Amino acid sequence: MKTKALKAAFPYTIPIFAGFWFLALAYGILMNVNGFSFIYPMLMSMLIYGGSLEFIVVTMLMSPFAPLSALAVTLLVQSRHLFYGIAMLDRFRGMGWKKFYLIFGMCDETFSINYSADIPEGVDRGWFMFFVTLLNQLYWVSGATIGGLIGSFLKFNTKGLDFVMTAMFVTIFMNQWMKEKKKDTGLIGIGATAACLVLFGAKSFMVPAMVTILILLTIFRKPIEQSYQEAEIQ
């Protein structure tokens, strides 16, 4: 049962391997260059396990001690996880001990795969999601640790490799978009976020974007819910 789930999960994680290794190496190297032992990126990638925040923590650690602002920044940057949890409430039901790790390791990429993947029949859903989560985290932790160890010795032209994450989200978005009968929610997501990016700038657009998405989904609840009911009847 486990091998079958691992075999089904692995192909989904290949793009994550490419993207995570690149980003995690860069993160480990950044810590190394700033004078931190590889223990730091290793433990932080294991325990925080959230790429964008880990990069911000490097800046935090290089600044004077400010625990309250560290907490505020963490909650702001990570607040999108609340959305993932709400979307996964049902799917993680009855997962037993695996549930704790599935929640602990739910980063953007892992959530996207676990939510959108068509898990083949006969493959255990719990183990499938468990292996997606575990493999992704292994890629991230190993990349960050190795980056922290070898640091600045590395020189190869990987410029542009980080686009692998963008490309992955584009395909996942398209898959979801084609599944939905009404395209409103996808348009709300792109439109609201793009508008807030223009209005608030790259540093502080995520929280207003999430609030706008919530407001729009609440305003248009009736027509959107109706389209779900129609889809269920058909």
Next chain:
Amino acid sequence: MSPMTIPQQIITIAICVLGTMLTRFLPFLVFSSKKPTPKYIVYLGKALPCAVFGMLVVYCLKNVSILSGTHGLPELLAIAVTAGLHLWKKNMLLSIAGGTIVYMLLVQLVF
């Protein structure tokens, strides 16, 4: 070097760990599996993902400047290649690899 002492560093990292875990575990703690989840939250659970994936695409592109530099052209072209491949073959790995290779070639050789 870091201006913080080791205990200060540990506290800072611990705060980031706990804050992150709070955002991941909170929905599961608030809406336990024993009580039925409120209808509004069930609705959000269905309606949010597609909006969130759209949000993540924009999030990845947040540092692209349309007004200066390459005007977002490499990103636009590479997304077009990714989307085109995906509409054509519907193979995620192929679409992602194709789009990324085109992007790397564009930023390394063309722009």
